[in-house]
Amino acid sequence: MTDVQQSRIAAGAMTADTAFRVRMRRLFGVLQGMASNPATVIGLVIIALMLVMAIFAPWLLEPNSPDPYQMPRDWGAVRKPPGTPGHPLGTTNEGGDVLYGVIWGSRTSLQLSLMVVGSTMIVGTIVGSIAGLVGGWVDEVLMRLVDVFLSIPELIFALAIAAVLGPSFGNIILALAVVLWVKYARIMRAQVLQIKQHDFVDAARVIGDSKLNIYLRDILPNAVTPVTVQATLDMGNVVLIGATLSFIGLSEAGIAEWGVLVSEGQAGIASGRWWASTFPGLMIFLWALAFNLVGDGLRDALDPRTEGR
Amino acid sequence: MRAAVAPQADDLILSVREVKKHYPIREGALQRVVGHVRAVDGVSFDIRRGETVGLVGESGCGKTTLGRVIAALADPTDGGVHYSMDGEMRRIDRLEGKAAQTFRRNCQMVFQDSFASLNPRHLVIDLVGRPLKVYNEAASADLVERVVELLEQVGLGRQHLFRYPHQFSGGQRQRISIARALALNPEIIVLDEPTSALDVSVQAQILNLLNDLQKERNLAYLFVTHDLSVVRHMADRLVVMYLGKVAEAGETQAIFDSPHHPYTRELMAAKPDLEAEANVEIRGLEGTVPDPARPPQGCRFHTRCELATSACGWEIDDIVRWLEDAPGMFEHLVGVERTSEFAAELAFDNEEAAGLLSMAVRSEQVPEAMRAAMRRLNLDGTKVEIEFEDVGEVELTVRDDGRMAACVLTPEEVASWKNS
Amino acid sequence: MLDERHCAAPVASVRDLKVYFQSKRGIVHAVDGVSFDIRDGETLGLVGETGCGKSVTGRSFLRLLPVPPCILAGGSVTFHTHVVCKACAGVGCEACDGTGRQAGRDRSVDLLGISSEDMRRIRGDRIAMIFQDPGKALNPTLPIGAQIAEVFLQHRTEELIALAGLPPDTVGAIRRFASQSPRFGDGWLLSLPGPRRAQRLRVEESLAKMVADALAETQVPNPGKLMARYPHELSGGMRQRVMIAQALACNPDLLIADEPTTALDVTVEARILELIRNLQQRRKTSVLYISHDLSLVRRISDRVAVMYAGRIVEIGTTAEVFANPRHPYTRGLMAAVPGADTPRGKLAAIRGTVPELVDPPTACRFAGRCPHETGTCRSNDPVLEAITPSQSVACFIDHPAQSGERPTYERVTK
Ligand SMILES: Nc1ncnc2c1ncn2[C@@H]1O[C@H](COP(=O)(O)OP(=O)(O)OP(=O)(O)O)[C@@H](O)[C@H]1O
Ligand SMILES: Nc1ncnc2c1ncn2[C@@H]1O[C@H](COP(=O)(O)OP(=O)(O)O)[C@@H](O)[C@H]1O
Numbered sequence A: 001m002t003d004v005q006q007s008r009i010a011a012g013a014m015t016a017d018t019a020f021r022v023r024m025r026r027l028f029g030v031l032q033g034m035a036s037n038p039a040t041v042i043g044l045v046i047i048a049l050m051l052v053m054a055i056f057a058p059w060l061l062e063p064n065s066p067d068p069y070q071m072p073r074d075w076g077a078v079r080k081p082p083g084t085p086g087h088p089l090g091t092t093n094e095g096g097d098v099l100y101g102v103i104w105g106s107r108t109s110l111q112l113s114l115m116v117v118g119s120t121m122i123v124g125t126i127v128g129s130i131a132g133l134v135g136g137w138v139d140e141v142l143m144r145l146v147d148v149f150l151s152i153p154e155l156i157f158a159l160a161i162a163a164v165l166g167p168s169f170g171n172i173i174l175a176l177a178v179v180l181w182v183k184y185a186r187i188m189r190a191q192v193l194q195i196k197q198h199d200f201v202d203a204a205r206v207i208g209d210s211k212l213n214i215y216l217r218d219i220l221p222n223a224v225t226p227v228t229v230q231a232t233l234d235m236g237n238v239v240l241i242g243a244t245l246s247f248i249g250l251s252e253a254g255i256a257e258w259g260v261l262v263s264e265g266q267a268g269i270a271s272g273r274w275w276a277s278t279f280p281g282l283m284i285f286l287w288a289l290a291f292n293l294v295g296d297g298l299r300d301a302l303d304p305r306t307e308g309r
Numbered sequence B: 001m002r003a004a005v006a007p008q009a010d011d012l013i014l015s016v017r018e019v020k021k022h023y024p025i026r027e028g029a030l031q032r033v034v035g036h037v038r039a040v041d042g043v044s045f046d047i048r049r050g051e052t053v054g055l056v057g058e059s060g061c062g063k064t065t066l067g068r069v070i071a072a073l074a075d076p077t078d079g080g081v082h083y084s085m086d087g088e089m090r091r092i093d094r095l096e097g098k099a100a101q102t103f104r105r106n107c108q109m110v111f112q113d114s115f116a117s118l119n120p121r122h123l124v125i126d127l128v129g130r131p132l133k134v135y136n137e138a139a140s141a142d143l144v145e146r147v148v149e150l151l152e153q154v155g156l157g158r159q160h161l162f163r164y165p166h167q168f169s170g171g172q173r174q175r176i177s178i179a180r181a182l183a184l185n186p187e188i189i190v191l192d193e194p195t196s197a198l199d200v201s202v203q204a205q206i207l208n209l210l211n212d213l214q215k216e217r218n219l220a221y222l223f224v225t226h227d228l229s230v231v232r233h234m235a236d237r238l239v240v241m242y243l244g245k246v247a248e249a250g251e252t253q254a255i256f257d258s259p260h261h262p263y264t265r266e267l268m269a270a271k272p273d274l275e276a277e278a279n280v281e282i283r284g285l286e287g288t289v290p291d292p293a294r295p296p297q298g299c300r301f302h303t304r305c306e307l308a309t310s311a312c313g314w315e316i317d318d319i320v321r322w323l324e325d326a327p328g329m330f331e332h333l334v335g336v337e338r339t340s341e342f343a344a345e346l347a348f349d350n351e352e353a354a355g356l357l358s359m360a361v362r363s364e365q366v367p368e369a370m371r372a373a374m375r376r377l378n379l380d381g382t383k384v385e386i387e388f389e390d391v392g393e394v395e396l397t398v399r400d401d402g403r404m405a406a407c408v409l410t411p412e413e414v415a416s417w418k419n420s
Numbered sequence C: 001m002l003d004e005r006h007c008a009a010p011v012a013s014v015r016d017l018k019v020y021f022q023s024k025r026g027i028v029h030a031v032d033g034v035s036f037d038i039r040d041g042e043t044l045g046l047v048g049e050t051g052c053g054k055s056v057t058g059r060s061f062l063r064l065l066p067v068p069p070c071i072l073a074g075g076s077v078t079f080h081t082h083v084v085c086k087a088c089a090g091v092g093c094e095a096c097d098g099t100g101r102q103a104g105r106d107r108s109v110d111l112l113g114i115s116s117e118d119m120r121r122i123r124g125d126r127i128a129m130i131f132q133d134p135g136k137a138l139n140p141t142l143p144i145g146a147q148i149a150e151v152f153l154q155h156r157t158e159e160l161i162a163l164a165g166l167p168p169d170t171v172g173a174i175r176r177f178a179s180q181s182p183r184f185g186d187g188w189l190l191s192l193p194g195p196r197r198a199q200r201l202r203v204e205e206s207l208a209k210m211v212a213d214a215l216a217e218t219q220v221p222n223p224g225k226l227m228a229r230y231p232h233e234l235s236g237g238m239r240q241r242v243m244i245a246q247a248l249a250c251n252p253d254l255l256i257a258d259e260p261t262t263a264l265d266v267t268v269e270a271r272i273l274e275l276i277r278n279l280q281q282r283r284k285t286s287v288l289y290i291s292h293d294l295s296l297v298r299r300i301s302d303r304v305a306v307m308y309a310g311r312i313v314e315i316g317t318t319a320e321v322f323a324n325p326r327h328p329y330t331r332g333l334m335a336a337v338p339g340a341d342t343p344r345g346k347l348a349a350i351r352g353t354v355p356e357l358v359d360p361p362t363a364c365r366f367a368g369r370c371p372h373e374t375g376t377c378r379s380n381d382p383v384l385e386a387i388t389p390s391q392s393v394a395c396f397i398d399h400p401a402q403s404g405e406r407p408t409y410e411r412v413t414k
């Protein structure tokens, strides 16, 4: 190998490395922007704690067998207030440990929000992109469909679907996914239409790059910001709506899920047994709050007017 | 631009023939097409190897649209752009496969807004290296060297490889755009107001750079701008556009020495040089550019032309436009019944207003040329019948000195007005 | 040109003005020790590249700067208000010694020190401003007429009442009404049928007349009709005319024009320039005309100030500065404009770009881009000093530093 060749290879390695470093620095800048906002930091801390709780649930509390996502039943300690030995947050009517529900419920909630947000984001992005890129009657048909979905209030729509499918946790996920994808399609289409107008798309066309490449390299990366922000916000909102559906009894009875716990515990509030619904309720509130704080912070940090520099 | 002489394919690169680009205007819930914006409305000219053709005109006259049609970013509504390939002229919108690729590589474009034309999420190496990647001309280490080479040609360097567009000044960003346009070693570059967002000092750097590159690579430029001093400095030949049409075309120097079209003259009078006498009179144009969806008849410039004659296409629209600003009449106008663009019956709600109008159009209140163009004027109670001479479109014609202008006046007549 | 009598009295004096901005990278010295006078009745042109601090200077007259990032770090902007001579309405007669101003009624205020209430009284009345983008400066939801009427309601209440033939005790109600903070019942009273309603109609009638007069001043066709239109219905040139009408409605002493024609076509630009020039001469308004276009500034201004990196580097009469530019930056700017005989590709560009204004070192700001610089320029800061009675320059070529090598033009030109 000649010297020239060697130095060229070195240069190639160097560039890949430098480009990576520069991109990381930009990402770091976004994180820094988020870190400089106290509200966002609070949100991030709450989310981190929730995640820790969800991941380490089996170590924190022994899983119920056979199904750890079912509430354990301790018929010997029914309706005990917080502070009872073995049940620091009290127990439910059926002797379920509230602390167990709170901790294992975080897994259920995470599962719910990840599945709903993940699927709706992918479907919405694809549909919105197709509508925005292809245009014409395809756009027309897709957007009318979206309009129909959007004309029905989210909660009522989800409720109707879940009611038709029958009470189960899986059906709640399905109902929410069916209802929520339209939001992403809407956002994505608007973004695509707007970015398509940008000169840099024309610049790519002048070079002769393929349509797919232009979509993947120019349009999509510039469109993801609002989608990401919406997804973050939805991570919280989904749990709220899910809880509402559970509350009305559209979920499975007896599973370790915050909404179900609130629902089952609310009857006791009148008789002074506040704990069975308050603690899971607090968790729902914190979860939604945390993701909303982070979502807002992310929006600010990704704002092109403040980004970089 | 010598339409009389058949274009010789050996030094021609592009030949623009009767290009039209109309954008539909849609209205209502059903998005029905209610009219067309005639952004470009029949433009022809040629571009030869190694030369710079300047394209000037007011904003909205169709310069960018024409540039986009030439760069194949938009399809013409009518007419076409022909590209010289293997000794024959071929229409670019009919090219396919390999031939389309050849054209694509050989015709590049630099945009006015350097910030908007660079993807904010790409590094300089991605931006400038992208054309090379698209055609698999270089990869990895080789790519870096090629990009550095290109950057050095436009006065940037290796240290700029890994930066984002927002980390550069406007002038530097425009250099990046130029480097990207050069990557495929094109024959022609469409430059759409490449310096109008820049300061004069930076503009001078970019203009010098463009000139050096042109000499080195025998590039042809289509230089779109609204700045006459820039175009005089850069262009070998000039095309002056007004409302989607060519008003005048020819050698730059000759046009600057003696413009054959009143519009060109007005453009020059509006912005005297820094070198001109300090007290030269500046003169602007009356009114605004008319709506390109309803261009004036005859000569499109007649609504603003001080030299307009009776043969310049006076029409009913001119009367209506004049009425709009005439107090005491427009309020009473109840209907305009057109029989053609040149004849109509105007109905008022009282006889006084009708009488007022028929008096006014006979008086000094309207241009003399307009009065002269009137074939008929009938006052009948509350109705006024008006008919103008029916005039065809004023076409671009070759003048004695081989230059072209679209004006009914001779070059001498235009020149004598200049001196008065 | 102006005679000596006018030249003696400045309408505004800027002294050592420093305006900084907080940014992530540090303190940006956007305007860093700028001093100049705007003389009564003159047009002062302010030129320079982007980011040199022209707009910030202009905006500090009216304190139109966002205060958290902006720091008014020092200096003063003294404004001398005048009272227009009653006998000749500003044209100039014997009673006022031809100045058009009533003698002995002048008042000086520091625009940076006064309360925001006082500032609001001056804004739009004594000092007006027009901007590059009239679309942004005009309210899109209000018809043109209403926007100009607002100015009269704010600043010309007495005149308005007198014109409408109303008793002077209505002034309070109308002014409060205009300032959008009507006392409980004001608006209600004015809209009531009966005598109050008649009063309101008379006020509206007089207002319409004042607005139409103001618009007619800017040579728009059919002002009565224009009043009912909305900004978006007008072309750029027309919008700019409306903004000028609004700015000049109250006959201000000083007009700050921040690139008012940059967004317009040359043909329209020429008309607007003509208009500003005419109105300025007729009303003896002083104008601070900000632009980056040398040939334009040369045509409109009596004196020019050239700004570079937060400093004024050269100031003088237009004729002198253009005939004999002394500062290398001024020379560079002029040479960069393509002329009729400049050989292609041989434009004299100024190398580099305007430096970042974060913590500038003690050195000539132009060092690094200047073809004439020496070591002296990199360690000393030249100040603006007079070279003739009417031209001042901040460069060591004309005012050598105590020590070190003196820069010359010859070294490069030979
Ligand atoms: N996509 C479009 N849809 C509808 N009308 C359009 C479109 N693009 C351009 N036009 C219209 O075509 C005319 C010419 O536009 P163009 O952008 O080519 O003008 P221009 O000479 O480049 O002006 P400027 O100097 O302001 O850029 C204008 O009236 C414009 O409104
Ligand atoms: N709101 C602001 N925040 C931070 N910096 C600003 C702001 N406005 C102006 N600046 C800075 O002040 C300097 C001068 O700006 P400006 O007066 O607008 O320039 P010009 O008018 O000459 O184009 C620039 O460096 C600019 O970045």
Ligand code: SF4
Binding pocket: B261, B262, B263, B299, B300, B301, B302, B303, B305, B306, B307, B308, B309, B311, B312, B394, B406, B407, B408, B409
């Ligand atoms: S034809 Fe010539 S003279 Fe007549 S309006 Fe047009 S430009 Fe003016």
Ligand code: SF4
Binding pocket: C327, C328, C329, C364, C365, C366, C367, C368, C370, C371, C372, C373, C374, C377, C382, C394, C395, C396, C397, C407
């Ligand atoms: S002081 Fe020196 S660097 Fe500054 S402008 Fe004068 S010669 Fe140039």
Ligand SMILES: [Mg+2]
Binding pocket: B063, B064, B193
């Ligand atoms: Mg354009």
Ligand SMILES: [Mg+2]
Binding pocket: C054, C055
């Ligand atoms: Mg500015």
Ligand SMILES: [Zn+2]
Binding pocket: C085, C086, C087, C088, C089, C090, C091, C092, C093, C094, C095, C096, C097, C098, C099, C100, C101
């Ligand atoms: Zn007087």
